[in-house]
Amino acid sequence: TALTQSEPPRVGLSKLFPDGNFPEGELQEYKDDNAWRTTSEEKRYDEKMAMEDPEVTYNNIRRAAEVHRQVRKYARKFIRPGMSMTEIAEGIEDGTRALVEENGLESGVGFPTGVSLNHCAAHYTPNAGDTVVLQQGDVLKVDFGVHVKGRIVDSAFTMTFDPTYDKLLEAVKAATDTGIREAGIDVRLGEIAGAIQETMESYEVEIGGKLIPVKAIENLSGHSINPYQIHGGKSVLLVKNDDATKMEEGEYFAIETFGSTGRGRVVEQGDCSHYARIVNAPNVPLRLTTAKSLLKSINKNFGTLPFCRRYLDRAGESKYLLALNHLVQQGIVQDYPPLCDARGSMTAQFEHTILLRPTRKEVVSRGEDY
Ligand SMILES: COc1ccc(Cn2nnc3c2[C@](C)(O)CC[C@@H]3OC(=O)NC(C)C)cc1
Numbered sequence: 001t002a003l004t005q006s007e008p009p010r011v012g013l014s015k016l017f018p019d020g021n022f023p024e025g026e027l028q029e030y031k032d033d034n035a036w037r038t039t040s041e042e043k044r045y046d047e048k049m050a051m052e053d054p055e056v057t058y059n060n061i062r063r064a065a066e067v068h069r070q071v072r073k074y075a076r077k078f079i080r081p082g083m084s085m086t087e088i089a090e091g092i093e094d095g096t097r098a099l100v101e102e103n104g105l106e107s108g109v110g111f112p113t114g115v116s117l118n119h120c121a122a123h124y125t126p127n128a129g130d131t132v133v134l135q136q137g138d139v140l141k142v143d144f145g146v147h148v149k150g151r152i153v154d155s156a157f158t159m160t161f162d163p164t165y166d167k168l169l170e171a172v173k174a175a176t177d178t179g180i181r182e183a184g185i186d187v188r189l190g191e192i193a194g195a196i197q198e199t200m201e202s203y204e205v206e207i208g209g210k211l212i213p214v215k216a217i218e219n220l221s222g223h224s225i226n227p228y229q230i231h232g233g234k235s236v237l238l239v240k241n242d243d244a245t246k247m248e249e250g251e252y253f254a255i256e257t258f259g260s261t262g263r264g265r266v267v268e269q270g271d272c273s274h275y276a277r278i279v280n281a282p283n284v285p286l287r288l289t290t291a292k293s294l295l296k297s298i299n300k301n302f303g304t305l306p307f308c309r310r311y312l313d314r315a316g317e318s319k320y321l322l323a324l325n326h327l328v329q330q331g332i333v334q335d336y337p338p339l340c341d342a343r344g345s346m347t348a349q350f351e352h353t354i355l356l357r358p359t360r361k362e363v364v365s366r367g368e369d370y
């Protein structure tokens with residue numbers, strides 16, 4: 001039996017971690033008026049919870065995080081200009097499904113593999129027939145998810161193949177680390193946003209002899225994550241605001257920031273690929289028989305996890321577009337078109353998933369790469 005991961009990655013992690021214990025992420029103490037948590041009653045409670053049974057509490061998401069680290073390590077090696085977006089997305093999905101030992105809704109891909117290019121920041125993955133090929137000068141956002149028992153790790157990084165936009169990537173990586181450092185129990189979302197924007201906008205990029213300020217994208221955000229629900233309802237914006245909503249103990253957050261050399265604002269642009277069944281969707285009677293059967297397939301294969309058209313193809317669905325658009329119109333499925341800044345601008349993203357544990361923050365998706 002293999003004791004190390006193969007290349008391409010195909011060895012399930014239960015074989016690499018036979019005792020079922022998966023590594024803890026990076027630990028950060030809470031700041032200021034929550035620092036007391038490190039040595040308090042909660043500590044014993046927290047440790048008791050973690051020791052109680054390795055499978056319980058945080059072990060599921062740590063298994064998902066280890067899959068994420070091993071797949072992205074391979075992705076950063078194999079993704080090269082000249083590859084199609086389909087080859088890139090499927091290379092990541094094949095690795096994820098193998099390592100997480102995909103098993104229905106128990107474990108698998110967390111959401112569609114985002115491979116947004118250049119001025120597009122999020123929610124692009126190729127549909128069948130997409131012929132786009134990665135170019136040398138492209139700025140590629142790789143945003144993919146892994147889930148174990150519905151606990152989703154949402155983490156993303158940006159890849160380039162020449163140094164032109166290094167300062168943009170540096171700005172976004174720094175802004176995301178600021179967001180992670182500022183996050184904490186009882187911290188206001190608006191405060192974190194202000195700190196993110198300040199870090200992001202302290203950078204500029206020199207393009208063709210011109211200095212361009214990096215802008216935080218004002219209508220994108222990080223978000224809370226619930227079991228089987230990628231967006232838990234709380235948004236961590238990237239620009240200063242007075243949202244007094246607080247982060248709470250036990251919550252999971254995707255801390256992601258997006259920087260741009262353009263407007264600093266995205267609009268919906270291009271064909272939709274990303275969808276998700278709405279949690280507590282209205283139980284409207286569906287007249288369209290094809291919509292009824294498509295909804296059954298969505299519930300069976302994804303539940304409320306986001307999916308894309310390629311995943312419907314893979315599940316054996318065909319000629320489903322009319323039915324899918326009907327489910328969107330009826331408010332049963334939400335569509336998420338690609339989100340793009342101005343043509344000619346460049347956007348970058350870095351993202352981690354953090355756990356607000358009683359005694360400390362755990363950056364569960366942290367790796368040696370970012
Ligand atoms: C359908 O597949 C997905 C996959 C991930 C998500 C998670 N998410 N939810 N919202 C966003 C995201 C992304 C993909 O992180 C990118 C940023 C985007 O922020 C945003 O729009 N914020 C406004 C509400 C202000 C959602 C759906």
Ligand SMILES: [Co+2]
Pocket residue numbers: 143144154155156254256351
């Ligand atoms: Co993400």
